[in-house]
Every structure is written in structure tokens, then in C-alpha cells.
Amino acid sequence: MPSFLARLRAAGSREPGAGNPILEGPVDRTLLGLSVPMIMAMVLVTAFGLVDMLYLGRYSREAMAAVSLSFPIAYLIHSIAGALGQGATSLVSRLIGGGDERQLRNFLWHALIVIGIFAAVITPLGLLLAPAALRRMGAEPGVTEGAILYTQVAFASSAFSLLPMVLNSLFRGEGDTIYPFKVMAVALALNVVLDPLFIFGPGPFPEMGVAGAAVTTAVSFLFASLMVLRELRNPRRRVRYDRAAWSWSPALLRGWANVSAPAFVANLSMPLSAYLITDMLAGYGTDAIAAFGAGTRLLSFVFLPTLGISMSMMIMVGQNHGAGRRDRVRETTLLTLRYALILMGVLSLPVILFPAWSLRIFTDEPTVIAAGVGLARWVTLARPMLSIVNITAFWFHAQGNGMMGMLPNFGMRVLLEPVGVWVGLKLGALQGGWLGMAAADLVGGVLCLALLFWRLGAYMRDAPAPVRPAAAPGAPSR
Numbered sequence: 001m002p003s004f005l006a007r008l009r010a011a012g013s014r015e016p017g018a019g020n021p022i023l024e025g026p027v028d029r030t031l032l033g034l035s036v037p038m039i040m041a042m043v044l045v046t047a048f049g050l051v052d053m054l055y056l057g058r059y060s061r062e063a064m065a066a067v068s069l070s071f072p073i074a075y076l077i078h079s080i081a082g083a084l085g086q087g088a089t090s091l092v093s094r095l096i097g098g099g100d101e102r103q104l105r106n107f108l109w110h111a112l113i114v115i116g117i118f119a120a121v122i123t124p125l126g127l128l129l130a131p132a133a134l135r136r137m138g139a140e141p142g143v144t145e146g147a148i149l150y151t152q153v154a155f156a157s158s159a160f161s162l163l164p165m166v167l168n169s170l171f172r173g174e175g176d177t178i179y180p181f182k183v184m185a186v187a188l189a190l191n192v193v194l195d196p197l198f199i200f201g202p203g204p205f206p207e208m209g210v211a212g213a214a215v216t217t218a219v220s221f222l223f224a225s226l227m228v229l230r231e232l233r234n235p236r237r238r239v240r241y242d243r244a245a246w247s248w249s250p251a252l253l254r255g256w257a258n259v260s261a262p263a264f265v266a267n268l269s270m271p272l273s274a275y276l277i278t279d280m281l282a283g284y285g286t287d288a289i290a291a292f293g294a295g296t297r298l299l300s301f302v303f304l305p306t307l308g309i310s311m312s313m314m315i316m317v318g319q320n321h322g323a324g325r326r327d328r329v330r331e332t333t334l335l336t337l338r339y340a341l342i343l344m345g346v347l348s349l350p351v352i353l354f355p356a357w358s359l360r361i362f363t364d365e366p367t368v369i370a371a372g373v374g375l376a377r378w379v380t381l382a383r384p385m386l387s388i389v390n391i392t393a394f395w396f397h398a399q400g401n402g403m404m405g406m407l408p409n410f411g412m413r414v415l416l417e418p419v420g421v422w423v424g425l426k427l428g429a430l431q432g433g434w435l436g437m438a439a440a441d442l443v444g445g446v447l448c449l450a451l452l453f454w455r456l457g458a459y460m461r462d463a464p465a466p467v468r469p470a471a472a473p474g475a476p477s478r
Contacts, residue, residue: 087259269414278292310340420443
């Protein structure tokens, strides 16, 4: 496997005509080879928040609450970076599949310009508007001021978040998921070392509390940005600096925006769904809200591996779609469905069998655990169907169809889940709400599976007929 991973990483740095495992290698091994580093990188990104909360929890209760309060606003930066990254991965993979090397390198310059524009807009707007938005939430003054400090540092350093998250997506589009993992591993290691120094202020370091956690994250992502920018000088990279390739291309920007803009809307649907469900649960007390928070964090960890497989599928589908290899698009899609459902079933089993024990990872409050057992058991039982929703979304993204890619997640998060919870609460109180959420996952998964098979069938039927070589002069016709 290590030698195969090395070949897979090298695929993104080979010239046209050289062997590319994504286009030519065994689909199952290639998909798994892409997925393992992708999943590990996603775990590391999630670990950033956990490390901050671990140290801030030892610092003060108000510090933890401040970071939680700032999450919906600070999440805006990650939503933008994630959407730009999805669009970049889709576009790069299709350009590589189509063999358009000049436009591939031209896109890098467009990506750097767009990152600069977004950072220049986000930073002043965030610094100006975030404090008022946080004060309107009505939290304790100490918590609010801590949240303001955290978001000010986050918005002031937004360029450091955008650069590695977006540019790593270019490497993933090449088929290299290993280098982005290394970048995030170095950044997380820095975060682990620097967090206690800037939060607690031992020795010569200043005690900064909540602001220290934000500063540490900014420094870590600054280092990640430098690593990524340096790697773009690698002459063996297919995506690399090339001044001769630069030319202003509205078509490239449209191809990027066609995926990124709908992906941004889909990303915003997740906090919107959480807000709607939390609002409905408020009538059932603090324990219900806390159980929802602990349960969703638990489910997000269970769901991470299948999300990584789905994103790896997007790379393979994008490159093979660009190369006209529809047979490999179909094989990749069906294998991804199989792997995701099997993996999700295996990872869900311990939570389904031991829901209370699983919730204790995030809370030790008996009343919260009692309220969340139904969520941990029933929603986890149905959660494998949610992997189909993400696979469907990424399948459309891979081909540049952002609007169709937006519908599965947006419909699931904003329509089906809130409606399912609302109906369940009306019929069966809190436990009914959890069952309603599980039912929504089942319905959403079945609908997306039907949509995916319908469009995949049409995609294969529309494939151009293979061109037969012309018969030699004088050869008998068949």
C-alpha cells in the first residue's frame, strides 16, 4: 500500500501522457488510497476545535462558553473556504481529466486573486459587524467580550484560513490527498504546543485566555499557508506557479462559481438546521438542548470517514468525467456507495448498542445523557442513509453541476430534518423528536439514492458511442 500511495501522490505531478492511477489504476485501490489520507486530514481539522476546548475548559467556564457563542459567526469563514475548496477540487480534477495543462496552471492565479479579494472583504466586515451580532445574543457580559475577542482575531487572520484550505483543495483535485494531510498535521502539532502557552501565559508568554486560542489557530494556519505556497513552486506539480500560463478567464471563474456558490448555500444549511432544531427543543429544557449538542458532535465523528470517502469519489469522478471515462465514473460511484454504507454501519454499531456510554465522551451530566440516549440510538441507526445524501451531492459537484449538488444537503438539512423533528415532537415529545429526525434521514437517503441511480443511468445512456478504427484499404467490411 505505501508504494501505491506514492504512485497516487505522484499522479498529480506527472506530465500528460504519463500513467495516472485515477484514470488507469484499479478503482477500488485508488479510491481507498485517496480516502485514507483524506479522512485523516478531516480528523485533524476537527481536532483543532477539540484541542481549543480542552485547554479552554481548564482555563474557565466563561472561556468555553465564549468560543461556543462565537461559533456561528466564525463558521462563516470556514463555510466560505469549504465552498471555494469544493469548487476548486471539482474544477482542477476536470481540467486534469481533460488534459488542459495551461488552464490548470492559469486557474492557480485566479484562485490566489479570489482568495485575496475574499480576505479583503471578510476581514473589515467581520471586525465591524461581529461585535454587534454577538452582543445581540444576550449572553453574560464576560462571555460576550471573550467571544468578540475570539472573532476579531479570526476575522483579522481570515487570509491564513482561506489560503491552506483552498489551495490544499487544488492538490486534492490533482489526486494528492497526502500532502494536505501533512500540512494539517504540522498545523495541529503547532496548535497543541502553542495553545497552553498563549492561553495560560506561563513564563514570558502573555496570558491571553480566549484570544490566545484564536492567536494560536492563526499562527498555525499561517505556517500551513507558507507550506502550501512553497509547495506550489515544486516543478513536478501539475498545479504550480507559471507566469506564462496567466490570462484573465471569466470561463474559469464561472466554472469555479458554478460549484462553489451552491456549495456555500449548502454549507450554511447545517448551522441553519441546527438553529431551527435547537429553537424547537428549547421548550423541552436545557437538558434537551445539551443532549442535541452532544449527540450531534458524536454523530459528526461517526460520519467523518464516509465524508472523506465521498470527497475522494469527487476527485475520481471529476478526473474520469473530464477524460470521458464514464465506465470508471459508474464503477467509482457504485463502489463509494458500498464502502460508505459498510463503513457507516460498522462505526454506528457501538453507538447503537451503547448510546449512554458513547454520550459520556462529551458529557458526564446524567440528565443530559438520559435525554440524548434516543438521539444516539435512533438517529445513528438511520445515519448511514445520510452518507447517500453526501455522495449524491459530491457526484453532481464532480461534474460541475453545483445547483443539483446543493439540493440534497439543503433539502435534507433545511426541510426534511426540521420537519421530521417538529412532527415527532408533536406526536411523541422529545423521544418522538429523535425518531422524527431518524425518519427524515431515512426518507432523504431513499430519495437521494433514487435520484443518483436515475441520473447515473441517464449519464451512461448519454455516453458517446466508441469510435471504431477505419478499416484498411481493401479489407473486408463486417
